[in-house]
Amino acid sequence: MKVNIYDLMENIEDSSVRMEDNSVVSSERIKELTRMKIQNASNKKRSSKKTILTVGIAVAVVAALGATAFAAINGGLANLSFGKSSWGPSIEEDIKNSVPPREFVSSQGYPDSPEYQATKEWIAFDDSYDREFKILDAFDAETKRTGTDPFAEKYGDYGVYSQEMADKIDEICAKYKLKLHTGCDDADEKILEEKYGVDLFADGVEGGGYRYDDGTFQLDSTFNGINFQIRRCMKGYFDTVYLNAGSIEKYEQWTYTTKSGVTVNIAYNPTDNGFCKAIISVNLENSFVSINVLPWDDNGDLRSVSKEDIENLAEQFHFENM
Numbered sequence: 317m318k319v320n321i322y323d324l325m326e327n328i329e330d331s332s333v334r335m336e337d338n339s340v341v342s343s344e345r346i347k348e349l350t351r352m353k354i355q356n357a358s359n360k361k362r363s364s365k366k367t368i369l370t371v372g373i374a375v376a377v378v379a380a381l382g383a384t385a386f387a388a389i390n391g392g393l394a395n396l397s398f399g400k401s402s403w404g405p406s407i408e409e410d411i412k413n414s415v416p417p418r419e420f421v422s423s424q425g426y427p428d429s430p431e432y433q434a435t436k437e438w439i440a441f442d443d444s445y446d447r448e449f450k451i452l453d454a455f456d457a458e459t460k461r462t463g464t465d466p467f468a469e470k471y472g473d474y475g476v477y478s479q480e481m482a483d484k485i486d487e488i489c490a491k492y493k494l495k496l497h498t499g500c501d502d503a504d505e506k507i508l509e510e511k512y513g514v515d516l517f518a519d520g521v522e523g524g525g526y527r528y529d530d531g532t533f534q535l536d537s538t539f540n541g542i543n544f545q546i547r548r549c550m551k552g553y554f555d556t557v558y559l560n561a562g563s564i565e566k567y568e569q570w571t572y573t574t575k576s577g578v579t580v581n582i583a584y585n586p587t588d589n590g591f592c593k594a595i596i597s598v599n600l601e602n603s604f605v606s607i608n609v610l611p612w613d614d615n616g617d618l619r620s621v622s623k624e625d626i627e628n629l630a631e632q633f634h635f636e637n638m
Contacts, residue, residue, distance in 0.1 A: 499529030
């Protein structure tokens with residue numbers, strides 16, 4: 317299954333809107349989604365500005381706070397948190413308008429990793445940068461006039477539209493000794509397994525997305541009627557994709573060891589609406605993998621997924637090869 321990367325990005329955007337509306341795990345923050353809508357209307361090349369895990373990508377936790385303290389200490393969503401969003405209305409306005417909480421969690425790794433620290437620093441910069449889109453608007457007008465994006469070649473995967481942003485990325489990469497992603501291309505589960513020469517998925521897992529030359533990839537996938545997004549972030553690279561988990565204190569959390577002997581962290585949040593949100597994450601030697609389980613089926617209908625379904629889904633990946 318060959319998937320065009322730009323088509324995929326647009327599909328992720330549509331999914332993210334639906335996810336926000338239904339107060340479920342989102343792979344994109346509000347600010348980035350807004351920017352992408354502006355940019356996609358006039359400049360397809362900037363579709364990489366999206367932050368997904370989604371995988372939109374991507375991308376990411378305590379069960380009744382304190383109920384699973386062991387899991388939280390040893391790698392739960394609480395340890396992956398970047399904090400609540402500072403973008404958009406005030407907390408008071410959010411409460412007044414019944415806007416779901418937006419808490420971001422890492423798809424790069426834990427706080428002791430340079431990848432996490434780099435993304436956290438970028439978020440702090442990006443959330444306070446160009447909040448009224450004046451710089452973005454000026455850049456968009458200039459690229460229309462010249463037909464040239466001076467940042468596309470080096471920073472095309474990071475949505476850079478000013479020298480200040482480019483300088484900040486260079487500063488972060490030097491500080492944490494990280495490299496930039498390069499060589500983005502379409503991918504599906506078969507392409508990935510052929511590319512890397514190992515089995516990554518069990519039979520029955522199907523999806524499409526993209527990959528980088530360094531081994532980082534993201535797919536929108538399905539298995540046995542369950543839709544999910546999987547992202548592998550390779551260590552040693554700067555990555556800005558993360559997840560909006562909503563309210564992490566509402567998640568039930570536990571660890572699960574697959575039949576191949578890999579222990580993963582599972583965060584599970586059944587809702588009053590009869591569907592659930594779930595995130596599977598695992599910290600590996602060379603990468604960090606996040607699986608974002610979506611709350612609707614192939615027909616777009618909301619569906620319930622049990623804890624057993626989530627554990628069975630975890631069995632469908634060869635984490636030992638990731």
